[in-house]
Amino acid sequence: MGSQWLFTLTYGALVTQLCKDYENDEDVNKQLDKMGYNIGVRLIEDFLARSNVGRCHDFRETADVIAKVAFKMYLGITPSITNWSPAGDEFSLILENNPLVDFVELPDNHSSLIYSNLLCGVLRGALEMVQMAVEAKFVQDTLKGDGVTEIRMRFIRRIEDNLPAGEE
Amino acid sequence: MADAVLFEFLHTEMVAELWAHDPDPGPGDNIWRWLLPLESWGQNMNLSVLESVGFRVGQALGERLPREMLAFREELDVLKFLCKDLWLAIFQKQMDSLRTNHQGTYVLQDNSFPLLLPMAAGLQYLEEAPKFLAFTCGLLRGALCTLGIESVVTASVAALPGCKFQVVIQNS
Numbered sequence: 001m002g003s004q005w006l007f008t009l010t011y012g013a014l015v016t017q018l019c020k021d022y023e024n025d026e027d028v029n030k031q032l033d034k035m036g037y038n039i040g041v042r043l044i045e046d047f048l049a050r051s052n053v054g055r056c057h058d059f060r061e062t063a064d065v066i067a068k069v070a071f072k073m074y075l076g077i078t079p080s081i082t083n084w085s086p087a088g089d090e091f092s093l094i095l096e097n098n099p100l101v102d103f104v105e106l107p108d109n110h111s112s113l114i115y116s117n118l119l120c121g122v123l124r125g126a127l128e129m130v131q132m133a134v135e136a137k138f139v140q141d142t143l144k145g146d147g148v149t150e151i152r153m154r155f156i157r158r159i160e161d162n163l164p165a166g167e168e
Numbered sequence: 169m170a171d172a173v174l175f176e177f178l179h180t181e182m183v184a185e186l187w188a189h190d191p192d193p194g195p196g197d198n199i200w201r202w203l204l205p206l207e208s209w210g211q212n213m214n215l216s217v218l219e220s221v222g223f224r225v226g227q228a229l230g231e232r233l234p235r236e237m238l239a240f241r242e243e244l245d246v247l248k249f250l251c252k253d254l255w256l257a258i259f260q261k262q263m264d265s266l267r268t269n270h271q272g273t274y275v276l277q278d279n280s281f282p283l284l285l286p287m288a289a290g291l292q293y294l295e296e297a298p299k300f301l302a303f304t305c306g307l308l309r310g311a312l313c314t315l316g317i318e319s320v321v322t323a324s325v326a327a328l329p330g331c332k333f334q335v336v337i338q339n340s
C-alpha cells in the first residue's frame with residue numbers, strides 16, 4: 001500500500017473523470033497528452049537534478065537514458081529498446097508490464113481510448129525542454145489485448161534556442 | 169513502483185486541469201449548478217470534481233488494506249489509523265495532531281502538508297489553497313467510507329504550508 005498505488009489509482013480516477021467530461025475517446029486522448037506535456041516540462045527539472053545524467057549526444061543515448069534511468073526512477077521499470085530505424089531517428093520502448101494499468105480493464109465502449117497517453121505527453125514535454133522535438137505514440141497496448149505495450153519514439157528535429165518550439 | 173514525486177506532479181496538473189473544466193452543463197446533469205451565484209459556479213463545481221476523484225482513490229486505497237489492519241475497536245482507532253498509517257504510506261509522514269470532541273468531530277492537523285509545499289510558504293497564495301486540498305479531503309472521505317464510516321471532510325489553511333482537515337462523522 002502507499003505511494004506506488006497512489007499514482008496508479010489517481011491516474012485511473014483521472015481517466016474515469018475525463019471520460020465523463022469529454023464525449024469521445026479522441027478528446028480524452030488529447031487531454032491526457034496535454035496534461036502529460038505540462039507534467040513533462042516540469043518533470044525534466046526534477047529528473048536532471050536527481051539523475052546527474054549529462055547532455056546526450058545523439059538519439060541513441062537519449063533512448064538509453066529514457067529507458068534505463070527515467071523509467072526506472074519514476075515507474076520502477078526498465079523498458080527494452082528495439083526496432084531502430086535505419087536512419088537512427090526512431091525506436092520502440094517495449095514495456096513488458098505497464099504499472100499504470102495494474103488495476104485497469106477498459107470498458108467496452110472505449111475502444112479508441114489510449115489509456116496511458118499521459119506518458120506520451122510527458123516524454124514529448126520533457127524532451128522539448130532539452131531541445132528535442134519528438135513524437136511519442138502507443139503502437140501496442142496490453143489493455144487492448146496485445147502481448148506487450150510498445151511506445152514508438154520518433155525524433156523530429158533539434159529545437160534551436162532562438163526559435164519557439166514547433167515553428168516551421 | 170511509481171515515485172512519490174509523480175503523484176505530486178499529477179496532482180498539481182489535475183488541480184490546474186479540472187479547475188479549468190468547462191462549466192457547460194450536460195443534459196440534466198448537476199441542476200444545482202444553476203442555482204448558485206454566477207461567480208461561484210466555477211469554484212464550487214471544480215472543487216467537487218477534484219473531491220470526487222479523491223473519493224474514488226480513497227475508496228480504492230481502503231479496499232487494498234490488509235484485513236488485519238481493519239480490526240478497529242472504535243471510531244477513534246480508525247482516525248488514528250488515517251493519521252499514522254495511511255498518511256505515512258501516502259505522504260511519507262504522519263499527521264501532526266489529531267483532536268476530537270468525542271462527539272463525532274475530528275480535526276487532523278498537518279503542519280507541513282506535502283501538496284501545499286510547492287506553493288510559497290506564507291499567506292500570499294491562501295485563496296489558491298482549497299484547490300490543493302479538495303482531492304485529499306475526498307481521499308479521506310473515501311477511505312473512511314470503505315472502512316464503514318460516512319463522513320463530511322473539509323479543510324482549512326491558516327498559514328501555508330500547514331492545514332487542518334475537519335472530519336464530521338455522519339449518523340454518529
